[in-house]
Amino acid sequence: MSGPVNLTCELGVLKTHKWFGLHAISSVTLELEVLGCEEGKFGALCDQDCVCKNGARCHGLNGACKCALGWQGVAYCPPNRKGVFCNETCACLQGATCDRWTGCECPVGWEGGHCELKCPDGTYGKDCAHKCDCDDTATTCHHATGQCVCVGRTAADCEEPCPWGTYGPRCEKSCECRTNASCDVMTGRCHCGPGLAGKFCEKEKFGGNKFNGTIRTDIAVTLSILATFFAVFIARQRFWQRFYRAGNKQQFFEGNLEELVTTDDFEQRLLRWEKDPRMLDLAEMVGQGKFGHVLRGTFRNSNGSVSEVAAKTVHQKDLQAHRAFYHEMTILITIQEGLGTPARCTNIIQLRGIVTKSDPKYILIEYADRGDLLSALRQARNRDDHHEPNFWGLAVDVARALAFLQELKLVHRDVAARNVLISANGEGKLADFGLSRDIYTDSIYTQEADNPIQINHLPLKWMALESLRDGEFTHKTDVWAYGVLLWEIATMGNEPVYPGPLRPDCHHLIQLLEKGCRLRIPHGCSVDMYRLMLRCWNADHDRRPEPQDLIKAVQLHGNVQTEWVEKETTV
Template identity: 35%
Template sequence: MSTLKDIWYNGRRQLTCRAGPEQPVFLVGELFNLDLGREDKSRIQKLRQFIPNSVVDDTKHNFIVLLTSFFPAKEVKLYSCKLPSSQRILLRTTVDDRAVEIASVEYVDIEIRPVGCPVGKYGFLCDKNCICKNGARCHGFNGACKCPPGWNGVACDIPQQDVSVTTTPSDPRHIFLSSNVAFHCRVYNLDAKTISLRFPNGSEKRSNDENNMTVTVSNIQLTDSGYYTCTVFDKKGHSVNATIAVDIHCPLNYKGVGCDEVCDCLQGADCDRWAGCVCPPGWTGTNCQTKCPHGTYGKHCAKYCNCQNEAICSPSDGRCNCTDGWYGTDCHKPCPNRRFGRRCQQVCTCKNNATCDNVDGSCTCVTPWTGRNCDQLQTSRDEPLLESLVPLGSLVVLVAIVAAILYKTGILACSAPNTREEDKILFELRKMEEDLAQSLQPGWLGRWEKKIHHLTPGPLIGEGMFGLVRRAQLRTRKRQLDVAAKTVRVEDSQSYRDFYREAAILVAVHQMQERDGNERKSNIIRLVGLITKSAEKYILLEYAPKGDLLGFLRGIKNEEYALENLLGYAVHIARALQELERLRIAHRDVAARNVLITADDLAKLADFGLARDVYATTQYVRANRPGVDELLPLKWMALESIETGEYTCESDVWSFGVLLWEIATLGKDPCYDGRTQLSFLQMVGILRQGMRMKRPSGCPEDLYRLMRACWRDVPATRPTPEGMEKRLLQLRRTLLPPEAIQMETAL
């Protein structure tokens, strides 16, 4: 029987299922008792709506747990549902008159294969009839009708004057270079006088006194990509138009600027014009010929396995195949008591409260028992109690001495930060980024507070409309320390929110480094302290004497240009993005101007809150979204961030692609279609068309492929920061001379 009977009977519990750390899905679980004498018949009837009657009526089943949820899915995904430990399903049997656990269900893997409802049906069970007419499509969940051209209304049954433009082939992905493409202009409920098709180059084809027109473009070329507009004038002088965007694709298995390179992809991989072979999860290499290295999995082998205790990780989805004696999603849990071996399926034979080894089932007896199964009494025993107590007493004394020293030095001394001010700031942070607020430990503000009279401001090194940065000296117990003192110069709520957001991010990064043991240097600018209790508030940062990366790039002469050295800075920033990703924090403005070069030649990401204030506003464009009045770095922003104002780690990856373009061009301003100055609406239109920045002169193809991968429309298909670091290191090694490769051990 199941112990869930007492917990879930006549009740519902919410579970969390994930297809990955970034995709939680909440499911509601309900337990049904199949004993018809005890269960409400209406509940049993509800159950019959979802599962076959043969299962409900099978007397071998006592209980059924039904999990239900609504969530969008367009591709096959594996969801792992974790049961709370207090509600774990336990199945028991009897061995030697004792109850023995034979199964412990702590998580369930569910593979979702979406198929959609049949034509004319919608709803969770696809049992509702669509009302859509005239060929309109019905939404699978709510039944809403998507009307075809020429029709309007809730059921798409009201005629509408309209025009449409379509192509043959109808699937835009099947319009290949050098193929023949037909463009169809169709008129609906209009008495057309003239109909014309306008091409991307400005030329037109026109027809008079016809309601339909077909124009065929033979041997279509890459330059024919763009907007095709069909315009109709009726006999009353009214006009209606429709536009379609056409992107010419390379023929199957071809890639490159001129579609003249062969992909030869393996494992069923797709061939992308810019990225080459897009490998399925679990494979890597130029042609997808190599399985993911040990310990990695997923697309681009960019995810790291979390399997423990020598478990083998599946290269495609990261599932762990546990070794003997271990179980759980990451194989970190030893077999439950009295279980051992493969999948914990073997039952221990140990007796008399002996401990059973989870791997091989061997018994560790307790006094006075001995023997293989701990079922034999010992004849004598020794009790070396005194020997064990002496070192224990020494240890207690040692711990007390160390604690006293730490307290005297102030390490264990309790600080009393201004909790009221901290709570107020946390409230504001939660409105902006809940993950950031949750990552801060109590007292974060007070622990970093410095005294204003210990700071000696120096010359101005950065200035903008709302903020400024000075080189300054901070007096510490040991010495005078050079710092960059960053402050706001306009006292408004937005400036202070940005100020505290930047301070909170730097504190959170420092806390994460402490938790991880400082295994390697951070590539995020180091926080030195905060000054918040004076009229002028400061964020004190490490001073980077070599300035920002943009100025460094623009100061390079052509004869000094060494791309392999500059890519080292890109690797540093990819690592910085990994640090932010672990905290689930978006930077929002990854660009060369916001990267600082330290004295030891490390590139560090900076400016998390006031970047648009400190630098000249020529890099920023005023947004005109409804209700939004702010300066935005449009040419560095992902399309989804421009349109919705939402920032994620994936949108930072897009910006990182632009940073790579800046490195490859030695700091030129990003330009689209030859234009460096673009308005908000122009930028949206260009990106929606699929236009991206062109490959810089002298830029290696592999580097440009990485840029294009960062600029993919769908955020989830962009490379991860770990994947970008790996690809940059590989590219850098191909550019280094052999003697440099031998000398280099790590960046």
């Protein structure tokens, strides 16, 4: 009830007489103004909100709800309780308040059911709804205020790396490495010196625990390693002796062929893919390099149909080229057998067959007549019109290929625009599982000759930090290279450029990456797409996105249609 109300109070009739000079009063009229809270408010100061629902009336003093017919419930829960009947506990952290209906209402910069989590990297503010706007790749922002914070660099200007023994935001964390080992200024990961291993460099590399290992354990481990090595070596030697019993006596495989040729049935796997070279009709050359070339051709299948193929071969007397040739052959067979029939993933180049029983030897793969992605990017950049296709869709295709390779537990090691082929129907095909490093070798691949017997050509500017530093390759190193591929697309085919020399050596590039230096945001690239690249280049490989996450992110940030149906390739 609100507004002024007139009330009349009848006091009755008193006998009229004079009392010490005063006359008695028989009646009196009082005017009282009764003021209540406005609708939806209650409390002594009307400063609290009513929470009554479904037509219930709210008590103006304590907020209690008078439920309408057919409804029940309570108005307010005790502290730290929630739910319709106040039977659930909030257990909020960080000083958060407990709301009966929504639970913990987290303060700025926190999230989670109990406000136990800081905003994820790259976000800040209420409900972590804002994105950091820090340009430098070595910075992040405060989870509450959004203020950019140096990571792995001094807080003054973010120009100098953290002093020795410190790392992290504002260089406030101390390294836990032992034996005077340094740590990564971004992640705190220990860089063990020669002969040391372990999370904190606390172990000798071949001697067990540095502080409590025993000579007996060291000998047992060493003998076990040697026994395994000789068993693998003998198995490989016996296989290749059988494989070349037809008279091919070149020692092609003095180097490491990894784990792909250790099974006894591998020869039979090769024979299943062997093709009659008389059924192969070769045409013009479509690729040539220092170690071999690629020819366009057609192959007549046993059912009479004709398939267009690309035939890869190598020069006969180059040992390293032959290693790469057979390496790619085994990889493609493994992938093709994993794909099944029909193929479960059409975004990996399809193997059509091999020719190994005669010279020259060939790997026959499907022919993609629209060329490679790098050439397509540069052609579109040089055209006068600006109606180039959405190349981000091809990046989605590559991410799907990486997801499938992860399923097969295979690592590509050379994900780049030059190794993505485009089929006639516009699909991106991840290709060159080894041979491209030789056939198309140029200044992109830097020659590393630490071992004068075995010289490798490495695409340094596409390689992850742990690959450069430790020789470690996983599906997460492919994710790093995928980030560089996104950068190539954003620049329409530019070669990656870091500060310093145009083509830095391995040691120089490791120093740059450990200091937090990354490729800069390309002109015209969206902030969201660049942040995705930075996630791919995270020094901590565990914090890089998975291939399945890359598919969704590129579809979102690249405006790629999400509808996709797996289909058998027709080229």
